Amino acid sequence: MMFYIHKAACISPQQTFGDIDIEQLHVAVDNKLYAIEPKYPHFNGNALRRMSKSTRMGAGAALPLLADNDKPNGIIIGTQVSGMEENGKFLNQIIEYNEDMLTPGSFVQGTPNTISSQIALINNNKNYNLTHVHRGLAFENAALDAAMLVNENPAHTYLLGGVDEISANNYTLDTLGGWFKKEPCPSDGLYNSTTAGSLSGEGATMFTVSGNQAGAIAKLSAITTIHSSDVAVVKERIKNFISKELPDGKKIDLLLTGENGDARVFPFYQACEEILDDQTAIARFKHMSGEYPTASSFALWLACNFVGGILNIPRHMIKRHGDLKSLKNILVYNTHKVGQHGCMLVNVA
């Protein structure tokens, strides 16, 4: 299962949209990394007010990829719950008004398939349209869907995205669940932290993908998902994935991991690092994106820009330099909330 990536756009807590600068690190405030949103000049005020933040960011990141009236043959989005802030507003209204005199705006806006359907509306796109919501593998499953579509129709082009937002509701719930740090944690101290939890993050990343190699910036040559809480099982599965998918004589030049400062999750990243020899460079991204269920889409955006020679790896990302002479093969490994793991192999096109 593979596809070529032709365009990529990303709205994230870093300067990744418009004039891109990922050298200068934008840091977390109160353990949250909020996305730097553009002004969305293409949406009028009324349209903007009717969008949840997820929809706004998702549609905003998709727009540059749909310029020249390009109509992808499908729109595939991964998101955990999409408009959780709007969902939360509606849940609050239900309780506070005792299920009476409610307005439907937040209910409609909070539906997770609003991102893909809003993009379809903007693009007047009546083609395939699907929203994957499998928590920490929502994006990987969306990418697998896109890979199957490309396998079924190699000449077609698809819009693939990963979107999630920080909302008061999910931040509170996930903090109660132990997934965000309870003590203040600066971005530059994230990887030295010895406690549970990470920084909270959000973002929207969009790609146009197809089976066409010409003009592509990167190739996603393989993807796998693993469901296990056992470090040994996960290590074995990643090892098998690499030996099966990486052609003989090639090596992983860079391991890009979702290490996130959560002491409970660290053993999985450590196990993955142990699979690769000292020559492999290691870089991390969660101090840039924060932790969110579809953060691997941010990692794929970085990987495409690195193998495509569009961006250099900033110093603040590097954990181990290794022998980084050329950058042709990147392994992205990410795990979310222990139990869901995704691997993506990204190569030069």
Added chain:
Amino acid sequence: MDRIVVTGIGVISAIGHSVNENHAALVMGKTGIIKGGGNFPSRYSGLLPFGEVLVSTDELKTKLNVTQPGVTRTTLLALHAFKEAIADAGLSPDELSAHDTALVGATTVGGMCLTDELYANTHGDTENVEYVRSFDYASVNLFIQNRYNITGVVNTMNTACSSSANAIMYGCRLIKNGLASRVIVGGADSLAKFTVNGFNALRILSDEACTPFDQNRKGLNLGEGAAFLVLEKESDATGKKNYACVSGYGNANDAYHPSSLSPEGDGPYLAMKSALESAGLNPADIDFINAHGTGTENNDEVESRAMLNLFGTLPNFASTKGFTGHTLGAASAIEAVYSVLNIDRQELYPNLNFSEPIADIRLQPVMDHRSAAITHVMSNSFGFGGNCTSLVFSKP
């Protein structure tokens, strides 16, 4: 390529807790839509009719031997139908945990059935945290995945009312693309203040039993339930009961409005058309359509026009929403089971509560239980966000 066959089915809905119970109610024309079922705490319980599964959440836990905390009603309904489907297909524990067994489920409520608990937690209740890990959609299938040690592809989708049709389509594509040999596909939703109040605020809930395709329809009734189907490659299923094959599917977007269908019904038309194309069939080959038929003014009129545009002269059609209510993320899976029964039992089930055709359209659905020669059935599901999916099931 091998055909993809249905080797196991499981369903729980307002008209029964098993395939046999559902079938008996379909044959008898016995609705499950009632007021005041007693298991759904809401100010609308007793005021509005619902397609409620008449078993309490605690009873479900006991029956299914679920003792761990944090398991929601949505998950329990899913587990109930899942268990029936895998037993029906005779899947062994080894087959379930094999790397080439996939689970694709759909839900639009997931853990959000716990409106009050969520409210308490998001407002700082740190003592009752049983459900903070299960508030999302994925919690349903992650529970099943853990319980049965499923190691293949596991996925959850939410495209509103067409969610589980997309789960079925996705499962077929996993097999066709070589990513799985067998898939367990379906969907589940429980009645929730979240959806009841959402649909009520949109003013599309009827205060009486719904009357799909009737001129005087007043809206839909929400329901709850779950259904799963086991799909396998025909060559792997020799010697097994083979209910039907999934012969086609089509997914399209109406690209018109967040919560209503376009007057022309482009999305429904395109979904049905591409399902036929994928099955390699002509409109005249379809013997019966299990329509989406929610009973709302918008859906039934648009769906009628779209069917007329595609089929010219319509085959027999009916909506089963008058039995179960609209079960949202479970609807397409439940109706897939009913479509499979249409084929397996060679019979049609009535569209309940119909008396007067929609003016200008004049379409009349099937109104009684009767035997019929059924080779190909189309099942329609159209959702918010314009997400439309049609499936075609065929005689094996």
